[in-house]
Amino acid sequence: MARRFSGLITSENPNPMYGGGRNDVGIDRIVIHHNATTNKNIAMSTWYTGSGNWTSAHYEVTPTEIIGCVEESYAAYHCGGTGGSDVPKMSNPNERSIGIENVNSTGAPSWSVDPRTVANTAKLVRDICNYYGIPCDRRHVLAHNEVTATACPGGLDVDEVVRLANGGSAATPVQPVAPNPKPATSNIPSGFKPENGTFVNGDTEIMNRVGTPSTSAQQGGYLPPNGEWVYDSWAKVGNYTWIHHVYNGQHIYLPVREWPRGTAWGTFK
Template sequence: MGISSLATKYGFQSFPHYSSGRSGAKVNKIVIHHMAGTNYDIVPSIWQTREASAHYGIGKNGEIRAYVDENNTAWHAGNWNANISSIGIENCNSTGSPSWNVNQATIDSCAKLVADIAKRHGLGKLVVNKNLFPHSYFSSTSCPGVLLGSLQYIADKANAINNGGGSSTPSTPTSDLYRVRKSWADAKSQVGAYKDLNNAKRTADSHSGYKVYDPNGNQVYPTSSSTSNVKTLVVQVNGLNVRNKPSLSGTVVGSYNKGATWTLPKTEKQTIADGWVWARCPIGYCAVGKNTGKTEPDDYILIS
């Protein structure tokens, strides 16, 4: 059995949505998620009906729980090849939509768990988008939310732990990075900093209204000739239910309030069921509005 000594079992494999074994694959990466929810204890009961799971979850105070044996495949990345070769870590949010913040205690505990996993599986030095990935690298999703901007911190802290410097301060990113922000002046809105421009563009595409700036503060993406490959969904009401499938019979797994925003590929079509139009969201499915064949002023979600 493979479970980190840092974790305690919680609802361990008490749900159907994971696979025994790893189809012959070897673990060579870790994938970071956020829960898009603030109720740590509801996980993993939502996986009784929702076709998803993860190996670990981390609470607001840094508590680590084990959900799936590392020797088994959790359904977390939205990509089978990634699933069978990775370990997925869910991080509980400290606030709800639209910010979905994550406590520093959660992030620091995540770094410790990442270090432990990397050491036991021989992953070597942790490098973002090489052996430490955001969920959005493998699927069109806004997950892991604000943690996109913490991946380098997590990698640095985990590497320091494995190099015998557990109390060391993670290295400060160098200045030759592409930064993803709402505007250059709004440093607090930054959700990532990357050496690779393509990675920065990918992050900007998954965050409505965000742009990529070079080290001198010049906007390099999108340019006037750029065409976004995503559409933006904005919730127009409070208390919009999120269900585990696009149907009124689906189990409610959460809710969004007015202003909650996420993106989907432009090519993705909505589902029509029970007289409603349904759209995928980070934690399930939401009703967009009645199936009238056109946008209505009372629709629950505005899509642009």
């Protein structure tokens, strides 16, 4: 009965990710998440075994992709709570559920999700409900924050997901992403000097501030297709995840969570 992935996937992520047995618990819930990042590869890399995070999800959804991550026959670690007083509101939350992660189209504080991503997740929800005989309603398709205490799924509207999964039409028409959205300003480190929504050309101050990534950086090695971040390593320094770019021969670090796709950047020599 158990299957590996929905037939709707556009690719599989081949990297081993955290997962466990379902202990004969039947699948009767779907839990919806947002990545809390606009970079799908950063999100998925946090689920790799060896990352030390002990988190994972079955699917990663973007405006153009449904990526198989953890096979449905295994439990993924996406809604089990963090321990202490964070007690999940249902029994066996991971064993009984399938977790769907959605990439964000903007960062804090709105954490929006592109309507195309929402539509893809709705298709996937419909398919999973059909396969396992799960009623496609809000009692069985849940937001992460309906299971444990969390801000997830950010700006993603699970009511909309379920409505679309049941054949409804989108509440708002699909809009193209603005070419240069003004970045959130709340978490910009003091070394960066955003000006009219772009980085101004910087100086050695920034490289000095983030000089440690070369020692703590984790190799990513991604060269994603059109429009995605291109980088070859990243690092967590303080509260920020920094991505190292080589752009026209110059080394650039950007904090990944703060800057949506299309944000212009300065260069730091």
